Amino acid sequence: MRHGWTLVAGMAMTMALAQAQAEFRGFWVDGFNEGFHTPEQVDTLLQRVRAAQMNAIIVQMRKRGDAHYLSPLEPFATQQQAGFDALAYLIQKAHGETPRIEVHVWVNCHPIWPGSGWPNDPKHILNRYPEIQTEDYDGNRITEVGYGGDWGHPLYHEWFTKVVLDIVRRYDIDGIHFDYIRYTGERWGYNPVSVARFNRRYGRTGKPDPTDPLWKQWRRDQVSAVVRKIYAQATALKPRLVVSGALITWGDGPQTSDDWVNRSAYRAVFQDWQGWLKEGILDMAIPMVYYDESNPSRAAFFRNWATFLKDHQHGRIGVVGIGNYLNSIENTLKQVEFARAPSPAGNRANGVNFFSYAATTGVGTEEGSRRYDEAFYRALGDYFGAWVPTPPMAWKLAPTAGHLMGAVLDARTLTPVDGATVEVYREGSLVRTLTTDGNGFFAAVHLPAGVYALIARAEGLPARSLGTVWVTAGLGVNLPVLLGEAEAHIVRRIESLAALPDGAPVLLLNTVVAADWLQPDALLQVRNALGEATVAVRVDAPTLPLLQGDRAAVLGTLRKQSDGTGVIEQARVHWLGAL
Known part of the structure; x- marks a missing residue:
């Protein structure tokens, strides 16, 4: 067997060395197995990664509503060495030594707890907000992957976005990587809040049938909305951040573009990753093309999906996810060869990613895989021959x-306006029509730089126009849009509060959270977006935790203090994103 893969590697290595070019080469490194639970595991991981001539790792920092890093929002992972910030140490070692290894943070999106037991930590989202769970048509809450958050519930949508943006803001990562960014099947997604929102939007009553086309599109839209929101906000924070996903390829691959809508990803679990590539809210698609090469029908599935990806990258990056855990070393290298070769149409993928670092070779199931097989890492190193950089992304390097x-x-x-329409105009012509999500959020990504006008409309409220909005290449502009007449004084600078009387209703539109606000009975401190002036806020309406640097709008009553300062009482706060 060793001679077989050595021969394949030897033949291909010459070509690889002669035609070395940028490509993505990475491992998925899960948090359930050894990999980064201690400094020693990280050192071993990076030694193997470099020996295998990889240039990236995708490390699972969130498994089931936990954190393998120091999170102010979610509980510390039980597998982790106490107090050890795996992400910080990984970045230090991966970026600081030669060759540089990219660090992409893998977050499990939908699963939040296994199907047995219940989390003990009060910090866990199931204890904070149990109402965010998804349900099936019959009211069951345990999916095939345990308890899951429902994308149709605005609170979970916002919580997950906050978790991701906190990582992006505090750590020098190269990318965010979504896993389980979907539902688990067409009978799921029946959280009562999501069903109520759907019925309000379309004038329905009762519970829609799982196969109802409009209800299926609703759930597809909820998943796409969170991808869009995180993409827009995260890349506004760090324009060169790469947003990627581990994507579904169940069954045989599509034969044509039109056949995409018949695949399980789109039809059954509402993961329209082809649509995300077209819209530009996913920089890098990594379909999980996990098939056993020794099974002819499964090997054909692998080739059909890899070919489809090569021909349908839509100007972004496609990387073939290889299930080495199912295959011998020789068969894994056969799949790598096919993944790197051009399609019949002449198109190439942009690299390969292996599942997984821990389960290196196998005979058909992950449980039966050989773990940490040094021969596997050596075989990859021999095959690739030399380190190369990851592919450049022109839309980030020269936006x-x-x-x-x-x-x-x-x-x-x-309160956010769910289902509002935002029309985007340039030089008098309509260029985009957007719909707000359950938190009132909207985004148009990759708009050509220039001046735009907006018109926002919602049932029961007067329309509002914004005449001059500048969009700058490579950056993001984030603005609150108010519909209706404000009954409070609109305050744009905190210093302006001094001129208002005690008891005045006030609306602060552009404030920044000055310090983490994690306890609802504590005073929230906010400051001007530009400047140091601050004011204390006593939050009355339920609000998710706020972190230093968050942008927020505040509505409340100004109460003057004896020392001349003010406190905003009985306040409602709306989170606008991160700064």
């Missing part, structure tokens, strides 16, 4: 477009 985003809010109450 000509930017992102326009914001939140549509009721000016009287600061």
Whole structure:
């Protein structure tokens, strides 16, 4: 057997060395097995990664609503060495030594707890907000992957976005990588809040049938909305951040573009990753093309999906995810060869990623895989021959477009307007029509740099126009849009509060959280977006935790203090994103 893969590697290595070019080469490194639980595991991981001539690792920092890094929002992973910030140490070692290894943070999106037991930590989202769980048509809450958050519930949508943006803001990572960014099947997604939102939007009553086309599109839209929101906000924070996903390829691959809608990803679990590539809210697609090469029908599935990916990257990056855990070393290398070769149409993928670092070779199931097989890492190193950089992304290195985003809010109450329409115009022509999500958020990504006008509309509220909005190449603009007449004084600078009387209703539109606000009974401190002036806020309406640097709008009553300062009481706060 060894001679077989050595021969394949030897034949291919000459070509690889002669035609070395940028490509993505990585491992998925899960948090359930050894990999980064201690400094010693990290050192071993990176030694093997470099020996295998990889240039990236995708490390699972969130498994089931936990954190393998120091998170202010989610509980510390039980497998992790106490107090050890795996992500910080990984970045230090991966970036600081030669060759540089990219660090992409893998977050499990939908699963939040296994199907047995219940989390003990009060910090866990199931204890904070149990109402965010998904349900099936019959009201069951345990999916095939345990308890899961429902993308149709605005609270889970926002919580997950906060978790991701916290990582992006505090760590020098190269990318964010989504896993389980979907539902688990067409009978799931029946959280009562999501069903109620759907019925309000379309004038329905009762519970829609799982196969109802409009209800299926609703759930597809909820998943796409969180991808869009995180993409727009995260890349506004760090324009060169790569947003990627581990994507579904169940069954045989599509034969044509039109056949995509018949695949399970789109039809059954509502993961429209082809649509995400077209819209540009996913920089890098890594379909999980996990098939046993020794099974002829499964080997054909692998080739059909890899070919489809090569021909349908839509100007972004496609990387073939290889299930080495199912295959011998020789068969894994056969799949790598096919993944790197051009399609019949002449198109190439942009690299390979292996599942997994821990389960290196196998005979058909992950449980039966050989773990940490040094021969596997050596075989990859022999095959690739030399390190190469990851593929450049022109839309990040030399951008000509930017992102326009914001939140549509009721000016009287600061509540988000769900299902509002935002029309985007340039030089009098309509260029995009957007719909707000359950948190009032909207985004148009990759708009050519220039000046735009907006018109926001919602049932029961007067339309509002914004005449001059600048979009700058490579950056994002984020603005609140108020519908209706505000009954409070609109305050744009905190210093302006001094001129208002005690008891005045006030609406602060552009404030930044000055310090983490994690306890609802504590005073929230906010400051001007530009400047140091601060004011204390006593939050009355339920609000998710806020972190230093978050942008927020505040509506409340100004109460003057004896020392001349003010406190905003009985306040409602709307989170606008991260700064």
